[in-house]
Amino acid sequence: MSIHKGSIMRIFSAQAWLEDGWKNNVTISIENGEITAIETQVVKKPGDITVDTLMPALANLHSHSFQRAMAGMTEYRAAGQDSFWTWRTLMYQFLEHLTPEHIEAIAALVFMEMQEAGYASVGEFHYVHRQAGGGSYDDPAELTNRVFCAANLSGIGLTHLPVLYSYGGVEKAALNGGQLRFGNNLEEFEALVRSSKSSLASSNNDTRIGIAPHSLRATAPDELATVVASFRDGPIHIHIAEQPKEVQDVQAWLGARPVEWLLENMDVDQKWCLIHATHMTDKETVDLAASGAVAGLCPITEANLGDGPFNGPAYLNAGGGFGLGSDSNIRISLTEELRTLEYSQRLRDLRRNVMVQGEGSVGKALYLGAAQGGAQALNRKAGKIAVGNLADLVAINSGHQSLFGLSSDQLFDGLCFAADDSSVTDVWSAGRHMVQGGEHIHRSQIIRHYKSTMVELTKLIS
Numbered sequence: 001m002s003i004h005k006g007s008i009m010r011i012f013s014a015q016a017w018l019e020d021g022w023k024n025n026v027t028i029s030i031e032n033g034e035i036t037a038i039e040t041q042v043v044k045k046p047g048d049i050t051v052d053t054l055m056p057a058l059a060n061l062h063s064h065s066f067q068r069a070m071a072g073m074t075e076y077r078a079a080g081q082d083s084f085w086t087w088r089t090l091m092y093q094f095l096e097h098l099t100p101e102h103i104e105a106i107a108a109l110v111f112m113e114m115q116e117a118g119y120a121s122v123g124e125f126h127y128v129h130r131q132a133g134g135g136s137y138d139d140p141a142e143l144t145n146r147v148f149c150a151a152n153l154s155g156i157g158l159t160h161l162p163v164l165y166s167y168g169g170v171e172k173a174a175l176n177g178g179q180l181r182f183g184n185n186l187e188e189f190e191a192l193v194r195s196s197k198s199s200l201a202s203s204n205n206d207t208r209i210g211i212a213p214h215s216l217r218a219t220a221p222d223e224l225a226t227v228v229a230s231f232r233d234g235p236i237h238i239h240i241a242e243q244p245k246e247v248q249d250v251q252a253w254l255g256a257r258p259v260e261w262l263l264e265n266m267d268v269d270q271k272w273c274l275i276h277a278t279h280m281t282d283k284e285t286v287d288l289a290a291s292g293a294v295a296g297l298c299p300i301t302e303a304n305l306g307d308g309p310f311n312g313p314a315y316l317n318a319g320g321g322f323g324l325g326s327d328s329n330i331r332i333s334l335t336e337e338l339r340t341l342e343y344s345q346r347l348r349d350l351r352r353n354v355m356v357q358g359e360g361s362v363g364k365a366l367y368l369g370a371a372q373g374g375a376q377a378l379n380r381k382a383g384k385i386a387v388g389n390l391a392d393l394v395a396i397n398s399g400h401q402s403l404f405g406l407s408s409d410q411l412f413d414g415l416c417f418a419a420d421d422s423s424v425t426d427v428w429s430a431g432r433h434m435v436q437g438g439e440h441i442h443r444s445q446i447i448r449h450y451k452s453t454m455v456e457l458t459k460l461i462s
Contacts, residue, residue: 007031009431012044013054013395015408018385022408026054030391033206033430038387049433051395051426053411056384057120058334058367059157059374059392062237062275062296062325064125065107065147069457070094071330092178096132097460100146102453103128107150109450110329112440114156117421118334120392120429121157123325123378125212125237125275127165127182129192134180140188141195148199151207153442155434157392158204159378161212161237162196164189164227170217170253182214186223190230206390206430208379210235216250216258221265234271235379237296238262241284242276242307259284268293273377275325278307285311289320294377299340301327309344312355316369323374335423338366338416363413395426 009030016026018038027048029037044050074090098106107124114122124147130136139145144162151158165182168175175183184192196209211231213219215238219227228236241247241258250258259280262268272293280288288295297310305328315322324337342362345354356365375383375392382392397403398411402419415423427435434440 009391009433010045010048011051011054011393011395011428012042012048013051015052015398016054016385017056028054028385028391028393030428030431033390033432035385035387035389035391038385049426053396053398054385055367055394055396056371056382057118057392057394057427057429058371059121059123059159059323059378059380059382060114060119060326061123061273061294061323061374061377062125062298062327063110063114063122063329064127064327065110065150065329066095066098066103066128067091067327068110068113068329068332069098069102069106069454070328094461095128095178095181097457098128098132100137100142102457103143104146104150105446105449105453107147108153108446110332111150111154111156112443112446113329113332114326115154115427115429115435116424116438116440116443117332118394118396118424118427119156120394120427121159121206121374121378121380121382122151123159123161123210123235123237123273124151125161125163127163127212127214129162129184130181132181134175134183139195140192141199144192144196145199148203148207152203153446154440155204155429155432155442157206157378157380157382157390157429159208159210159235159380160196161210161235162189162192163212163214164223165214165218166223167218167220170249172220182218186226189227193231204430204432206380208235210237210379212237215239215246216254216261217246221254224266228266235273235377236271237273237275237377240274240277241279242302244279247279257281257284259288263287263291270376271379273323275327276302276307276310278302278310280311282311282314285314285320286318289315289318292321294373295320295322296325296377297322297341298325298327299337299344300331300333301325303340303344304328304330309348310341312341312345313349316355316357321373321376322369323372323377324370333421335415335419335421338363338370342366342416361409361413363416366416367412391428391431393426393428394424396423397425
């Protein structure tokens with residue numbers, strides 16, 4: 001799905017959100033996946049693609065695509081108390097059955113669903129590297145290449161994040177069970193990243209490679225320092241402080257809470273994205289904001305797993321940047337992700353309109369904040385409609401029944417709190433027009449392959 005050099009596309013929108021606000025009768029010119037010109041108060045020309053309302057499309061900064069196939073399978077309460085940790089055990093059991101073909105078909109569906117929801121790009125936090133039982137594939141990058149194939153089919157903008165997962169828990173506990181499919185030592189991991197970079201030649205030209213040391217509990221300080229020093233250009237993503245038990249275990253081992261330890265021992269800056277960062281002290285919250293890193297928030301998954309709400313008001317007031325991810329992909333919905341973030345704050349604080357500094361539109365603050373932070377986290381020149389940026393664009397229908405009657409200034413609020421993803425009509429990923437009329441152009445093929453995969457999986461699991 002690479003953009004052919006020299007190809008030119010023009011989009012005419014009745015209204016568009018530009019850097020200086022809403023403008024009417026806007027034409028966006030795109031060449032080689034980038035925005036080359038923006039004109040306002042113009043007339044539509046023959047050949048222009050016409051949409052109603054154009055906005056910068058968001059990046060989905062955190063995804064484990066294979067977990068999409070588990071959606072609905074872990075919502076049964078067994079004896080005892082269910083938690084993130086009991087869910088994790090079920091996830092390990094599930095992935096034992098996944099083949100490379102399954103992983104590719106599932107990822108293609110996930111990426112398609114993300115685009116139909118309004119996302120133009122994804123950060124795939126990819127930690128399944130080995131066969132069931134821990135054996136190597138003939139090509140150690142077999143599963144990475146399957147993710148690349150899924151991204152090429154869907155056309156989504158991909159920042160691929162191979163995961164370093166060396167240990168089963170703090171104090172260098174041995175990998176066991178399902179974790180054996182994740183394992184790599186430093187040498188193996190560095191080879192995997194090099195192989196991933198070599199695959200860029202056959203991928204969309206906006207594909208990026210980063211790294212993802214999984215967490216402080218799945219790595220060790222010396223190895224984390226080595227791998228970060230080896231890949232200085234970023235992006236660098238890491239799970240951090242998702243669960244109280246994780247905080248307690250890391251503190252007992254390293255003598256500091258996870259966010260505290262990371263900020264004190266690593267040069268955390270704009271290249272970093274800290275996923276979840278759910279359980280932070282007030283000082284950690286302010287210090288993380290000051291670092292320039294992005295907090296990668298996954299509100300639907302964090303609610304589903306019982307992680308707890310992010311410390312939003314203090315982080316925003318300290319100038320912190322954030323982006324959104326769908327993580328476990330139990331429910332892929334951009335609009336729902338946005339409102340779940342805000343509602344988690346309201347439920348905790350017993351007040352309304354929380355995630356905005358001072359006065360103003362909460363929906364606008366959520367949407368544009370996530371657009372900026374997501375682009376930064378994925379190392380994409382995107383997040384706003386501007387000449388020279390990638391053409392990561394989403395069109396919505398302001399006449400949709402959930403938005404009808406709202407003024408332009410109310411559209412962000414309507415999208416975040418009243419609409420669902422059916423208001424999305426078109427999505428461009430670096431100029432690739434993958435969603436048209438509300439549907440992905442390869443929808444039938446992708447769904448067919450996914451359904452056949454699930455038929456196979458359900459037979460294996462039952």
